[in-house]
Amino acid sequence: MSTLIVICISLYLLILISIGLIAHKKRQSNSMKDHYLAGGSLGAFVLLLTLYATQYSANTLLVTPAEVADKGLGMILILGYLTFIVISYLTFAPQLFRISKKRNFITPGDWFDYRFRLPSLSLIANFVLIIASLNFLLAQLMAMGHLVNGITDGQIPYRAGVIFLALVMIVYETLGGMRAVAWTDVAQGIMLFIGLGGLFFILLPDLEGLTNISKWLIKNEPQKINLPDPNFQIYWASTVLMIGLGAAVYPQAIQRIYAARSLKALKRSMSAMVFMPLFTVLILFLIGIVSIPHFTAIEKISHDAVLPYMLEYWGSQSLLGLILTLMVIIGLLAAIMSTADSVLLSLSSIISKDILGKTILKDVSEEQLTKTGKILSWIIIWVMVFFALNPKITLFRTIELKMQILIQTAPLFLLGVHSKKVTSKGMLIGLSIGFAFAVGTFFLGLKTIAGIQVGLIAFFLNVLGCYVFSYLFKN
Numbered sequence: 441m442s443t444l445i446v447i448c449i450s451l452y453l454l455i456l457i458s459i460g461l462i463a464h465k466k467r468q469s470n471s472m473k474d475h476y477l478a479g480g481s482l483g484a485f486v487l488l489l490t491l492y493a494t495q496y497s498a499n500t501l502l503v504t505p506a507e508v509a510d511k512g513l514g515m516i517l518i519l520g521y522l523t524f525i526v527i528s529y530l531t532f533a534p535q536l537f538r539i540s541k542k543r544n545f546i547t548p549g550d551w552f553d554y555r556f557r558l559p560s561l562s563l564i565a566n567f568v569l570i571i572a573s574l575n576f577l578l579a580q581l582m583a584m585g586h587l588v589n590g591i592t593d594g595q596i597p598y599r600a601g602v603i604f605l606a607l608v609m610i611v612y613e614t615l616g617g618m619r620a621v622a623w624t625d626v627a628q629g630i631m632l633f634i635g636l637g638g639l640f641f642i643l644l645p646d647l648e649g650l651t652n653i654s655k656w657l658i659k660n661e662p663q664k665i666n667l668p669d670p671n672f673q674i675y676w677a678s679t680v681l682m683i684g685l686g687a688a689v690y691p692q693a694i695q696r697i698y699a700a701r702s703l704k705a706l707k708r709s710m711s712a713m714v715f716m717p718l719f720t721v722l723i724l725f726l727i728g729i730v731s732i733p734h735f736t737a738i739e740k741i742s743h744d745a746v747l748p749y750m751l752e753y754w755g756s757q758s759l760l761g762l763i764l765t766l767m768v769i770i771g772l773l774a775a776i777m778s779t780a781d782s783v784l785l786s787l788s789s790i791i792s793k794d795i796l797g798k799t800i801l802k803d804v805s806e807e808q809l810t811k812t813g814k815i816l817s818w819i820i821i822w823v824m825v826f827f828a829l830n831p832k833i834t835l836f837r838t839i840e841l842k843m844q845i846l847i848q849t850a851p852l853f854l855l856g857v858h859s860k861k862v863t864s865k866g867m868l869i870g871l872s873i874g875f876a877f878a879v880g881t882f883f884l885g886l887k888t889i890a891g892i893q894v895g896l897i898a899f900f901l902n903v904l905g906c907y908v909f910s911y912l913f914k915n
Contacts, residue, residue, distance in 0.1 A: 442591075442592045442593040442595050443595070444766070445591050445592055445766065445769060446592050446595055446596065448766050448769075448770055449588065449592075449596075449770065449773065452770050452773070452774065453605075453608045455627065456608055456609075456612050456624055456627075456777075457608065457611060457612055459612060459616065459620055459623045459624050459627070460611060460612025460613070460614075460615035460616045460620045461612075461615060461616075462616070462623075463612075463615060463616025463617070463619040463620035463623060464615040464616050464620070466616075466619060467616070467617070467619065470807045470810050470811070471806055471807065471810060472546050472789065472793060472806055472809060472810050472813070473544065473546060474617070474619075475617035475618065475810050475813070475814075476546055476547075476617060476618055476695065476785060476789045476813070477546060477618055477695060477698050477699040478617065478618040478619040478622055478699050479619075480541070480698065480699055480700070480701065481619075481699075481701050482622055482696070482699045482700055482701055482705070483701050483705050484701075484704075484705040484706075484708035484709045484712075485626075485709075486622050486623070486625075486626055487622075487696065487699070487700055487701075487705055487706065487709040488629075488708075488709040488712050488713065489622075489625050489626045489628075489629035489630070490621070490622040490625035490626070490629075490696055490778075490782075491693070491696055491709060491710075491713055492625070492629045492713065492716055493625035493628050493629050493774075493775065493778040493779070493782075494625070494690070494692055494693055494696065494778070494779065494782055495522065495525060495526075495687070495693075495713075495716070496522075496632070496716070496720060496775060500522070500720075500724075501632075501720075501724065501747065501771075501772055501775060502746075502747055502748075502772070503518075504518050504721060504724035504725065504728065505724050505725075505727045505728035505731060505746040505747045505750070506728070506746045506747070507728070508724075508725055508727075508728025508729060508732075509728045509729075509731050509732050509746045511664065512657075512661070512663065512664025512665060512666070512732075513664060513665050513729070514664075514666070514672075515725070515728070516721075516725055517676045517680070518721055518725070519717055519718070519721045519722070519725075520676070520677075520680040520684075521679060521680040521683040521684050521687075522716075522717035522720075522721055523684075523714070523717045523718075524680050524681065524683075524684030524685075525683070525684050525687045525688050526710065526713045526714050526716075526717070527684065528684050528685050528687075528688035528689075528850075529688050529693070529697075529710055529713070530710055531854060531858075532853050532854055532857045532858070533697050533706060533710060534703060534706065534707065535857045535858075536551065536694075536697055536853065536857055537697050537698070537700060537703055537706050538703065539551070539554070540697065540698045545698050546695075546698070546789060546793055547691070547695070547786075547789050547790050547793050547794055548565075548566075548569060548689075548691050548694045548695070548790070548849075549562055549565070549566050549790060549793070549794035550793075550794075551694075551852075551853070551856070552565050552566070552852060555852075555856045556852075556856070556864040556867055557864060558864035558865070558867075558868060559798075560868060561864055561867055561868040561871065562794065564868070564871060564872070564875070565849050565852055565871065566790055566794050566795065568845055568846065568848060568849055568871075568875060569691050569786075569790060569846075569849060570787065570790060570791065571842075571845065572690075572842045572843075572845060572846040573690075573691060573783050573786060573787045573790075574787065574820075574824070575841075575842045576690075576779075576783050576842060577780055577783045577784055577787065577820070577821075577824050578824050578827055578828055580776050580777075580779050580780035580783065581602055581606060581780060581824055581825060581828035582602070582828045583776050584601055584602060584605045584606070584773070584776050584777065584780070585598040585599065585601040585602035585605075585828065586598060586601075587601075587772060587773055587776065588601035588605065588773065589601055590748060591748065591769055591772075591773075599829050602825055602828050602829060603825060603829075605773075605777060606780075606821055606822075606824075606825050608777075609777055609780060609781050609784070609821070610784070610817060610818060610821045612624065612781075613781050613784060613785060613817060614814050614817060614818070617785065618695070618699060618785060621778070621781045621782055621785055622699070624774070624777070624778060624781070625778045625782075627774065628771060628774030628775060628777075628778050631767050631768075631770055631771040631774060632720075632767075632768065632771035632774075632775065633719075634764075634767055635764050635765075635767035635768035635771050636719075636720065636723045636724075636768060636771075637719075637723070638760070638763075638764035638767070639723065639727065639754065639764055639765075639768065640723045640726065642754060642760070642761060642764070653729060653730060653732065653733060656732075656733055657732065661732070664732065671891050674890075674891040674892065675888060675891045675892070675893070678888070678891070678892040678893040678896045679893055681893075681896050682843060682844070682847055682893045682895045682896045682899070683843060685847050685850045685854075685899065686843045686846040686847035686850065686895070687843075687846075688850070689846065689847075689849050689850050689852075689853055690783075690786075690846070691783075691786035691787075691789075691790060692782035692783055692785065692786045694853075695785075695786055695789070724747075727746070727747065727750055728746060730750070731746050731749070731750050734749070734750070734753070747772075751765045751768055751769060752765070784817055784820060784821060785817070787816075787817075787820055788813040788814070788816040788817040788820060789813055791813075791816055791820075792809050792810075792812045792813035792816055793809060793813070796809075796812065797809050841878070841879070841882045843895055844878040844879075844881075844882060844893075844894060844895030844898065845875055845878050845879065845895075847874075847878075847895050847896070847898075847899045848871055848874040848875050848878060848898060848899060848902050849871070850899065851867065851870060851871070851874075851899075851902055851903050851906055852867060852871070855867070855903070855906060861907065861910055861911075862906050862907065862910045863909075863910040863913055863914060865909060865910070865913040866905070866906045866907065866908070866909040866910025866911070866912075866913060867906050867910070869905050869906075869909040869913075870901075870902045870903065870904070870905035870906030870907075870909065871902060871906075872905075873898075873901050873902055873905040874898040874899060874901055874902025874905070875898075875902075877894070877897070877898040877901055878894065878895055878898040881894040881898070882894075
C-alpha cells in the first residue's frame with residue numbers, strides 16, 4: 441500500500457505542475473492583480489473551494505478525530521469555531537469587497553492605508569500579519585514532511601518530503617500565481633469531499649456497530665459521553681471566539697475576498713461555506729467515535745494517529761475502502777500544500793508591495809514589483825525549508841502565539857468597516873495594547889486567565905483601547 445501511495449502522490453504532483461502551466465498560459469498580464477488575485481476573476485464555485493481549502497488545513501482534519509477519540513463526544517464543540525469563522529467572514533466580507541473593487545486592493549495593507557491613512561499603523565499591522573504567516577508556513581512545511589514520511593512507511597524520508605514538495609509548490613505558484621493556487625484548491629476540495637463522503641457512507645450503514653460502540657462507551661469509558669465540565673466550556677467558548685475571529689483575517693482569506701468576480705459570487709460561496717463545517721466536522725467526529733475502541737486496545741499508537749490508522753484499517757477491508765482511503769490521504773497532503781501555497785503567496789505580496797514597494801522600490805513599475813514578489817517567494821520558501829529540516833523544532837507554543845497575535849488585527853477590519861467612531865490613532869494604540877498583552881502573557885507562560893484564552897482577553901483590551909483613545913484623539 442505504501443508503494444501505491446507513492447505512485448498516487450507522484451501523479452498528483454504532476455497534476456499540480458500541469459495546472460501551474462495552464463494557469464501561466466491563462467494569465468492576462470504581469471500585474472500584481474493578475475498574479476496575486478487571479479485578476480479578480482474567481483467565480484462562486486472556485487471561490488467556495490479555495491475558501492474551503494484555506495479553512496480546512498490538515499491540522500483540522502487530523503486533530504478533530506484525535507480530540508474526539510481522546511476526550512469523547514463533548515468535542516463536537518470543534519464544530520463551533522469552524523462555523524464561527526464563516527460567521528466572522530459574513531460580518532465584514534461583503535462591505536470590504538465593495539470597497540476593494542472600487543480601490544483595486546491587492547493586499548490587506550491596502551485596506552489599512554485607505555481606511556486609516558496612518559503609515560505607522562499599517563506598518564505594525566503588516567508586521568503582525570507577516571510574523572503570523574511565517575509561523576503558519578513553517579508549520580505546514582513540517583507537516584508535509586511528517587505526513588509523507590508516515591503514510592509511505594518511510595519510503596519518502598522526512599527531509600526529502602519537505603524539499604521536494606516545497607519545490608513543486610513554489611514552481612506551480614510562480615507559474616500561475618493565485619489562479620494556479622485556486623485551481624489546485626479545487627482539485628483538493630473535490631478529493632476531500634468525495635473521500636470523506638465515501639467514508640461516511642461506509643460507516644453509516646453499520647448501525648449495529650454504532651450501537652455497539654455506544655454500549656461499549658457506557659460500560660468502559662462513560663466519561664467520554666458526558667458533557668464537558670463548566671471550566672472546559674468557558675475555555676472552549678473563548679477558543680471558539682479567538683480562532684473564529686483570528687482565522688477570518690488571515691491575509692490569504694482577505695485576498696480571496698478581493699479575488700471574487702462579483703459580490704454575487706462572493707455571497708454564494710459564503711452561503712455554501714456555512715454548510716461545510718457541518719459536512720466535514722460531523723464525518724471526522726464520527727470517525728473519532730468509531731475509532732475509540734481501536735485505540736484502547738492498541739496502546740502503542742498515539743491518539744494523534746487516529747485518522748491515519750483508521751484509514752489504513754478501512755483501506756484493508758475492501759477495494760472501495762482502499763480507493764476512498766487513497767483519495768483522503770492525497771486530500772490530506774493537498775490540504776497542507778494548499779494552505780502553504782496560499783500563505784506564501786500572501787507573504788510575498790505583503791513584503792513586496794506594502795514593505796519594499798513603499799520604501800526602496802517605491803519608484804519601480806508594478807510589473808517589476810510582481811517580479812520581485814516572485815523572487816521573494818523563492819527566498820521565503822527556502823529559508824523556511826531550512827528551519828523545517830530540523831524535525832526537533834516544536835511549534836505548538838508558537839502556533840498559540842500566532843493566533844493570539846493574529847486576532848489583534850481583527851478590529852482593523854470589523855471596526856474599520858462598521859464603525860465611524862474609531863480613529864487612526866485610537867486603532868494604533870488599541871492594536872499596540874492588544875499585541876503587547878498577547879506577547880507578554882505568552883512569555884509569562886499564561887495561556888488562560890479565569891479559563892479564558894489570553895488572546896481573546898487581549899482582543900477585548902484592544903477594542904476597548906480603540907474606542908477610548910479614539911474618543912480622546914478625535915481626528
